[in-house]
Amino acid sequence: MNKRDFRLFTAALLFALLAPALPLYALELTVDEAVDYALKNGKNLKAAAIELEIKKRESDTSWNALLPSVQASASLVRSNEVHNSFKNVADMLNPLYTFHGIPPVTVPEPLEKDYWKAVGNIGITLNFNAALVNEIRASRADYEAGFILWEQALRETERNIRKMFYGLLLQSEDLKLQETTLINAENRLKQAEIRYKNGLAPELALLQAQAAYENQKPEVLKAKHALKRQFDLFIFLLGLPSDTVIELKGTIEPVFVDIDAERLIADCSNRRFDLASLNKNLELMRLRLLSMNLQSYTPSLSLNYTWQPVVTDIGKDWFKDKNVIDNGSFSASLVWNITDTLPFSQNRIRTRSLNDNIRKAEIQYEAVVQKAENEIRSLADSLNQRRLLIEAGKGNIELAQKTYDMTLEAYRTGTVRLSDVRDAETRLNQAELGLAAEKYNYLCDLLDLEYALNTNLCNF
CATH class of the missing domain: 1.20.1600.10 (Outer membrane efflux proteins (OEP))
Structure with a gap:
């Protein structure tokens, strides 16, 4: 390496070491350009813009206070005791049958499925003032x-x-x-x-x-x-x-x-x-x-509608009409505090x-x-x-x-x-x-x- 190449190599090495620490150019700004930078990049304004966006969203969606409340639920319910009306009638008649020499009616014991019911619920409530x-x-x-x-x-x-x-x-x-x-x-x-x-x-x-x-x-x-x-x-x-x-x-x-x-x-x-x-x-x-x-x-006017299908026998087809009972209701109320x-x-x-x-x-x-x-x-x-x-x-x-x-x-x-x-x-x-x-x-x-x-x- 001759002296000229050595000087060029040294200059290049120094430039590479110092270049990251030196600004490439100065940003020239007029007063209007400075204002534009501040309005676009100012951190306080960015935070204020977010706050304004929150208020705008609340204003644009404020009508949702008039929306009804809709809730849906599904439950499996197990009763502690099975209510069997046929067994109650048999218990009343069996003494008469015995008196007349007729064999008593035998009612089978309830199965596990007889303790269970499937209950659905969809409730719609609208309160207006x-x-x-x-x-x-x-x-x-x-x-x-x-x-x-x-x-x-x-x-x-x-x-x-x-x-x-x-x-x-x-x-x-x-x-x-x-x-x-x-x-x-x-x-x-x-x-x-x-x-x-x-x-x-x-x-x-x-x-x-x-x-x-x-x-x-x-x-x-x-x-x-x-x-x-x-x-x-x-x-x-x-x-x-x-x-x-x-x-x-x-x-x-x-x-x-x-x-x-x-x-x-x-x-x-x-x-x-x-x-x-x-x-x-x-x-x-x-x-x-x-x-x-x-x-x-x-x-305040309160409207409430509930659709509550109840499956009486979970062992049968749940979608047969005779196996489903609707315990729902509709009500309209005026409430004044x-x-x-x-x-x-x-x-x-x-x-x-x-x-x-x-x-x-x-x-x-x-x-x-x-x-x-x-x-x-x-x-x-x-x-x-x-x-x-x-x-x-x-x-x-x-x-x-x-x-x-x-x-x-x-x-x-x-x-x-x-x-x-x-x-x-x-x-x-x-x-x-x-x-x-x-x-x-x-x-x-x-x-x-x-x-x-x-x-x-x-x-x-």
Whole structure:
């Protein structure tokens, strides 16, 4: 093996050993793609989908409460004593026969088969009360309440993923600024070393530049570690494998929306999930209250039919009509539990408690309406204020950038100190990060308002 082949073999071996530990590519995600991943793969949503499917199945099959109960059974029965009517008659007549000199009648002893009977039974029972129909409606309302919670979970997941996506972009922007600051500090250190060697700057200036560079390193490492932790959490929420490497595609550039709080309250507040959920729960409680009243004040109809064939002699053909007796019957009954109508009965006490809970929920609904209006006004005011701050922040960046450039040029000519450069750079970083933070806050407030109204304000 020559040197070239040996180098190729070594490279191939190293690649084979390291390849499983290295990601093949980074998964690029836009904010919409991230939301799509979370909605399809999120474990919490999968569990909520199963719960919704259970409620849907119960709603679709709630009519089975009207099905009759059908039971079938078959038994072999052995009697302790055989009832023989012929033997009883013979026992009565034999004394007369003996008196007249007639030989007594002899009745053979029963055989084992005479002790056994075969009994079949098919019973059909139908119990009906007006409350059953109402319970079917309640089951449907329960599913609709679950569907509202499901939609709320979807919308909440979408909002949280979008917030986290833009939050990661903001953290990445902060890291870039800190890395740029570190590079600038390194460049100033090199410049200070040159100036010191050439006798153009004192040793103190060199030490200050070196301290500024060394102090910036831990800040960059902390920012990288914090960003990695947030990316790990983001990957978990998306339902991706933990070793997935993702790259975010997007910018923190909000679309400004003209907000009229009173118009939004009038047009969209009825779409809120909390109000819709309370409304559906109120409907469900009223249906259950009606069911309890129907159970108390209306009778129940009970229909029962039983077919019970009995084989009298198991030693003969079981399917001959003369060997089979039908002991079945049919009954129709009206049953009314009068105790449930008494005001101090358990049923009526539960009814009054449920009625009080309905009144409490109605008060709670009014409170939620008022709270919702305050929330919408607060978010609208915050959005309008942040829009003004973003416009002002753009001017601050231009001023800070100009100040930094002039200060840096003055430092190169030796007319200002290093601390002046660091101060100017800090103000520039603060202005850039502050603008990015205000844009992020505007996006978050807009997402919160859209969630609160359950609508898309960009298309409203």
